[in-house]
Amino acid sequence: MTSREESAETLRRAGHRVTSAKLLVMEALRHAGDHLSATSVIDQVRRDAPHVSESTVYRTLGALRDSRLISETTFGHGEVAYEWLEERSHHHLVCSQCGAVDELSDEVVAGFAKQLSDAHGFNADLQHLAVPGICARCSRDSEAAGE
Amino acid sequence: MTSREESAETLRRAGHRVTSAKLLVMEALRHAGDHLSATSVIDQVRRDAPHVSESTVYRTLGALRDSRLISETTFGHGEVAYEWLEERSHHHLVCSQCGAVDELSDEVVAGFAKQLSDAHGFNADLQHLAVPGICARCSRDSEAAGE
DNA sequence: CCAGCAAATGCAACAACTTGCAAGAGCGAG
DNA sequence: CTCGCTCTTGCAAGTTGTTGCATTTGCTGG
Numbered sequence: 001m002t003s004r005e006e007s008a009e010t011l012r013r014a015g016h017r018v019t020s021a022k023l024l025v026m027e028a029l030r031h032a033g034d035h036l037s038a039t040s041v042i043d044q045v046r047r048d049a050p051h052v053s054e055s056t057v058y059r060t061l062g063a064l065r066d067s068r069l070i071s072e073t074t075f076g077h078g079e080v081a082y083e084w085l086e087e088r089s090h091h092h093l094v095c096s097q098c099g100a101v102d103e104l105s106d107e108v109v110a111g112f113a114k115q116l117s118d119a120h121g122f123n124a125d126l127q128h129l130a131v132p133g134i135c136a137r138c139s140r141d142s143e144a145a146g147e
Numbered sequence: 148m149t150s151r152e153e154s155a156e157t158l159r160r161a162g163h164r165v166t167s168a169k170l171l172v173m174e175a176l177r178h179a180g181d182h183l184s185a186t187s188v189i190d191q192v193r194r195d196a197p198h199v200s201e202s203t204v205y206r207t208l209g210a211l212r213d214s215r216l217i218s219e220t221t222f223g224h225g226e227v228a229y230e231w232l233e234e235r236s237h238h239h240l241v242c243s244q245c246g247a248v249d250e251l252s253d254e255v256v257a258g259f260a261k262q263l264s265d266a267h268g269f270n271a272d273l274q275h276l277a278v279p280g281i282c283a284r285c286s287r288d289s290e291a292a293g294e
Numbered sequence: 295c296c297a298g299c300a301a302a303t304g305c306a307a308c309a310a311c312t313t314g315c316a317a318g319a320g321c322g323a324g
Numbered sequence: 325c326t327c328g329c330t331c332t333t334g335c336a337a338g339t340t341g342t343t344g345c346a347t348t349t350g351c352t353g354g
Contacts, residue, residue: 016331017319017320017321017330017331017332018320018321019319019320019331019332019333021332021333022332038310038311039309039310051334052333052334053333053334053335054310054311054334055311055312055313055334055335055336056332056333056334058311058312059312059332059333060332063332074221079309079310079311080310080311093263093267093269093271095269096272102267102269104263104267108259108262108263108266111259111262112255112258112259112262115255115258115259116240116251116255116278116280119255120240120249120251120283121282121283121286122240122242122249122278122280122281122282122283123280123281123283123286124240124278124279124280125243125279125280126278126279126280131263131269131271131273132271132272133263133269133270133271133272133273134269134270134272135268135269135270136267136268136269136270139268139270163301163302164300164301164302164349164350164351165350165351166301166302166303166349166350168302168303169302185340185341186339186340198304199303199304200303200304200305201340201341202303202304202305202306202341202342202343203302203303203304205340205341205342206302206303206342207302209342210302226339226340226341227340227341
């Protein structure tokens with residue numbers, strides 16, 4: 001089964017119609033294998049299909065996000081980043097100083113979610129969390145600089 | 148000392164110049180005592196001073212956020228919400244279903260931050276976290292509905 | 295009180311989305 | 325294979341927020 005056919009199958013299972021626009025967006029994200037901004041996705045899609053409108057890509061990204069096929073994350077104060085969701089959920093530590101993005105295992109986050117559930121009955125949806133802060137290296141550097 | 152004078156003093160301490168635009172933004176947020184969207188702040192400010200431009204308000208909100216005088220939070224997928232920061236840091240549980248916003252004590256979050264620090268050396272900045280998920284009531288309701 | 299520099303502002307253009315509406319296209323029923 | 329319902333899409337206009345640049349203005353040192 002080709003990647004395209006897999007995508008089509010996934011779409012159908014999620015209750016979407018199989019359209020070229022959706023397939024192109026999915027392929028772009030799958031092949032990037034990394035975070036892509038909405039703008040990058042638009043560029044990527046248009047390389048293959050210049051006629052696809054921006055609003056379609058935006059709407060598609062929203063729809064895929066709602067279906068949990070891709071994740072939508074806000075790193076700091078810039079644009080929104082989209083990523084193809086593989087099996088495991090994962091999270092990010094984003095350094096506000098140097099911009100470095102580190103991965104964070106699900107375990108710590110799951111423990112946090114459990115506490116929220118126990119204490120507040122709140123069923124947290126921490127599928128893809130971005131935690132802002134200062135990374136180890138920057139902390140060390142600013143200490144060394146006598147801060 | 149009037150509220151305005153207090154604000155001016157706070158601004159000076161944070162290294163800002165005291166301008167009417169900044170004071171108006173601060174007063175709007177202080178008196179609201181709640182989350183305000185950027186647009187609401189603009190409206191509020193313009194009620195008193197119609198000449199102040201939008202970009203000034205946006206820039207002021209950004210500057211106050213950087214100085215930790217106000218918090219900037221993204222609830223779900225809408226606009227950004229600003230809030231005057233009183234002493235204690237606090238967090239929110241946002242229900243994706245009914246939109247309810249519940250407060251979350253700092254303790255649980257502080258524990259989470261400590262884990263990040265221990266495990267990754269990452270100095271998380273969880274001054275004002277918004278956790279998406281499903282609140283207790285909606286969980287109950289959807290169970291009752293046979294979901 | 296005044297001069298001068300840097301911060302702050304207004305304006306206008308730009309970037310990043312969002313939305314209403316009419317036309318087009320999947321896909322299930324027949 | 326065809327019809328038709330409904331989901332999708334394109335387009336264009338509207339929000340929301342950002343940025344470059346020229347001008348104004350708070351503040352500090354004479």
